[in-house]
Amino acid sequence: MAALRRERVEELLGDGARVASIADLGSSHAWTLHRVSLDGGGELFVKAAPDQAGVFAAEAAGLRWLAAGGGAEPPVPEVVAADEHMLVLPWLPTAAPTARAAERFGRELAAMHAASPPAAYGASWEGFIADLPLDNTLVEGAWPGWYAERRLAPFLRRGASDLGPDGVRLVERVIEGIDALAGPPEPPARVHGDLWSGNVLWTDGRAMVIDPAAHGGHRETDLAMLALFGAPHLDRVVAAYDEAAALADGWRERVPLHQLHPLLVHVALFGAGYRSRTVEAARAALASAG
Incomplete structure (x- = not known):
């Protein structure tokens, strides 16, 4: 080092x-x-x-x-x-996460998503997640197409050899059916973009977010990412968020759709060890359409 x-x-x-x-x-x-x-x-x-x-x-x-x-x-x-x-x-000193801090985090996350909403999906700067490039091309259209084209498709190409033909085809079906899977339209929100539990730093009485892949995106993405590897007091975070800014009906069923991008990133970074979770998420996303 x-x-x-x-x-x-x-x-x-x-x-x-x-x-x-x-x-x-x-x-x-x-x-x-x-x-x-x-x-x-x-x-x-x-x-x-x-x-x-x-x-x-x-x-x-x-x-x-x-x-x-x-x-x-x-x-x-x-x-x-x-x-x-x-x-x-x-330097932010760490502290044990508490239910009260989690509730505060849920409210503050809702406020962050809602305040000064961006006019488009994407961002005005070149994007990265870990050290992999992200296509942050700004798009004023609907979120589903942006997500499919700018988040799912590029990482499907990167991870195709580890996913195998069957895995690739499942993700392709998600991309093809994205409009039916995405739920009610949502305006762009200021999202962190890589909000797994390791990027939430619990300090004195609150939580702070670090290491973002920030962009104008879908607010359900951040909540789904918190759930991907388990966040402390997640039920309190989500309840406080939903109280501050009600989530659209069916948001729980859409969690696998929003988790599919970070799982594809993990396949690109770490290989076939993440294949099964990625395939499961793709299947669950497709099943959510009923």
Whole structure:
């Protein structure tokens, strides 16, 4: 793991910032993770890599965009600094998730989705999920076609060899039938886009979202992603969300449809070990049409 030079951090922070110490926290995908303590107090979280211009730029843009439109108290950390080699966020101390914090998170997530709704699906910056590119082409039409063309089809192509002919055909059937599977029309919402439980940081009395693949999308996508690998107090999160911004009838049956994209991403990243879950999600999505 490459050492993070304190001089580079100080240069990026500017304003006479001085680094007291750096603790290396390991790595994720192509980048290293660090906890930085500053002279005079204060701590920061730093992601670093030799060349992650697009990835770090997309993450910084997404966090700023979610915060800018996310209601009175968006659950999004400030971007302290970013360039093509580093992303700097505040250090957020972790705490055990509680039912009260989960309810607050549900309300804040609903507010983030609803505040200053975007005019189109997609985003104005190049997208990434992990270190894989996402097609964020802005589309003012209906969500189902955008989701099928910009999220499902590209990752079906990437994972076709691991899914096999039968798996590919199931996902193709979802794409072909997307209009009947998508439920009632929804306007674009400011969604996190990669809201699995590992991207929800529980801190003192609330939850904050990190590592977004943010875009104008369907709000059910974020809730489905929370359920994919299990989030603490998910029932409280969803109940508080639904109370703040009622979900459309049938949203539970559409969870597999919204989970299909992240599962295809996992096939692309990690191979055939995710084939069975992806196939199950495709079958469940098709079954939801009755």
